Amino acid sequence: MFPVPVILAQGPAFDTGIASLVLTAGLVVKSVLVLLLLFSVVSWAIIFYKLWVYRKAK
Numbered sequence: 001m002f003p004v005p006v007i008l009a010q011g012p013a014f015d016t017g018i019a020s021l022v023l024t025a026g027l028v029v030k031s032v033l034v035l036l037l038l039f040s041v042v043s044w045a046i047i048f049y050k051l052w053v054y055r056k057a058k
Contacts, residue, residue, distance in 0.1 A: 022033065 022030065025033075
């Protein structure tokens, strides 16, 4: 019997990490992510401000 070479089919290696996806994203995607991050920070600031005011009122 003759040895048969086995060739494994390999597709292109894609890095699907979050940092890689953000770095390779387009301008619109990056803009939306920055906007979402900004709104998130503002929302948390409002939450902590309201907690501070509520505790101060007690």
